[in-house]
Amino acid sequence: MKNVADKFVDRRSTSADAKAAALRAYLAAKEAAEPTLLARQAERKAVAEARDARRMERERVKAEENERIRAEAAEREAAIEAAARAESDEREAAQKNRVSRVIEDEAARKAERDRRYANRKARQA
Structure with a gap:
C-alpha cells in the first residue's frame, strides 16, 4: 500500500x-x-x-440642416400666406369695385328717371 500512497502524494505535489x-x-x-x-x-x-467628436459634428451639421429646412419651410409658408392675403385683398377690391359700379349705375338710372319725370311734368304744365 505504501507504493499507492507515494504515487498519490507525488501526484498531489x-x-x-x-x-x-x-x-x-x-x-x-500580466506584468510584462x-x-x-x-x-x-x-x-x-x-x-x-x-x-465622440465625429458624432457631435454630425449632430451639429444635422441640427443646422434641420434649422435651415425649418427656416425655408417658414419662408415658404409666409410666401403662401402673403399670396393668399394678396388674392383675398384683390377679390375684396374687385367686389367693392363691382358694388360701387352697381351703385353708380343705379344712381345714373335714378337720375335719368328723374330727368324724364321732370321733362314729362314740364310738358304737362
Missing part, C-alpha cells in the same frame, strides 16, 4: 507545483503586458474621443 508555476507564469505575463495594456487603453480612449 506535482499538481500543486504545476498550479504554482501557472500562477507565476500568469503574473509574469502592463505597458502594452496601458498603450492599448490610451489608444482606445483616443479612438473613443475621436468617435
